Amino acid sequence: MNDTPDTKARPAKSFATEVVETVKTLVYALLIALVLRVILFEPFTIPSASMEPGLLVGDYVVATKWDYGWSRHSVPFSPPLPSGRILAKPPARGDVVVFKLPRDPSQTYVKRLIGLPGDRIEVQQGAIIVNGQPIVRTPIGEALDLDAGFPVEQVRERLPDGKSYLTFERGSGHDGDDRAMIIVPEGHYFMVGDNRDNSLDSRWPEATGVGLVPADNLIGRARIVLVSWPGGANIFNPITWVAKLDLRRALKPIE
Numbered sequence: 001m002n003d004t005p006d007t008k009a010r011p012a013k014s015f016a017t018e019v020v021e022t023v024k025t026l027v028y029a030l031l032i033a034l035v036l037r038v039i040l041f042e043p044f045t046i047p048s049a050s051m052e053p054g055l056l057v058g059d060y061v062v063a064t065k066w067d068y069g070w071s072r073h074s075v076p077f078s079p080p081l082p083s084g085r086i087l088a089k090p091p092a093r094g095d096v097v098v099f100k101l102p103r104d105p106s107q108t109y110v111k112r113l114i115g116l117p118g119d120r121i122e123v124q125q126g127a128i129i130v131n132g133q134p135i136v137r138t139p140i141g142e143a144l145d146l147d148a149g150f151p152v153e154q155v156r157e158r159l160p161d162g163k164s165y166l167t168f169e170r171g172s173g174h175d176g177d178d179r180a181m182i183i184v185p186e187g188h189y190f191m192v193g194d195n196r197d198n199s200l201d202s203r204w205p206e207a208t209g210v211g212l213v214p215a216d217n218l219i220g221r222a223r224i225v226l227v228s229w230p231g232g233a234n235i236f237n238p239i240t241w242v243a244k245l246d247l248r249r250a251l252k253p254i255e
Contacts, residue, residue: 038075040065042220044098044108049147050193050200051096051110053154053166054255055222056146058230058246061110061254063098063220067091071216073100083216090116093130094163096222096254097191099213103206110222111201111210112165115190122181123203125172126196129181135159143168146230147198165255170197179203188212225252 046059055061065074069088072081078100091097091113101107114128114135115121122129127137136158143154145168153171158164174197184190191213193199201210228249233240 038065039070042098043226044110044222046110049145049198050195051112052145052147052168052195052198053143054096054194055110055225056228056230056249058232058244059225059228059249061098061222062224062226063222065220067095067221068215068218071218073105073217073219078105085215085218088215091189091218091221093161094159094165097189097213098219098222099191100217100219102211102213102217105217108219109191109210111191111193111199113189114192115184115202117184117186117188119184119190120181121179121184121190123177123179126169126174126177128192133160137167140166145170145195145198147195152197165194168195168198176201176203182212184212187215189215189218222254224254225249 042063042065044061044063046055046057046061049057066087067089068091069085071085072078072083075081093113093116095113096110097113098108098110101109114130120129120131124134127134129135138156138158140154140156142151144150145152152168155167155169156164157167176196176199182190189212190202191210192201192203202212203209205211228246229240229244230246231240231244233244
């Protein structure tokens, strides 16, 4: 009996064809991932304690890209594209911002934005003063600085618009507790860490600290702690992916 068209065997794909199709699929997947990373979201790990208590070492955070528009630093490895931002939007005071370090764009930092262009910023005995008005601070008790391993004062700061967040203070007399007034220039921002006495930020000049951060250097707004490995997970040891996972911090919004 002759084969009908429906029962005829189709010729097998050659090995070379299979390889080409697999490579094409991988390339498409990588391109989609790159577009999502450049335009929508980008993940970052927290390597230091400078943003305790809100962000801990080992937190895996997601930053959204659309909040401030896009610049060359929105693209991996910060290629030498023209300066400026596409669809630029101004950040808000109190945002937790991911940005490229001005003196070394290969390094990515995350800090809280306190000073906007034109603001007068000064620090007196640990209190940050914005345009002549100190940020309201309310001590709420002792906590533990997990990085340093000793007790600190936990303080809630409240901005004029009502936004609030927790900070750590070790007490008076530390570097950064007093800084003369500066005026934030146009196109720049003043950033500080929430762990005030354990953070290198805009209270120090660019040569030794962060300095004032240009608008072009902003990457995105840190929105959520996706998951956390406070003890550090080894990519080559899958057991640590589970054993050191802290689910209590999973999907935790960032204040």
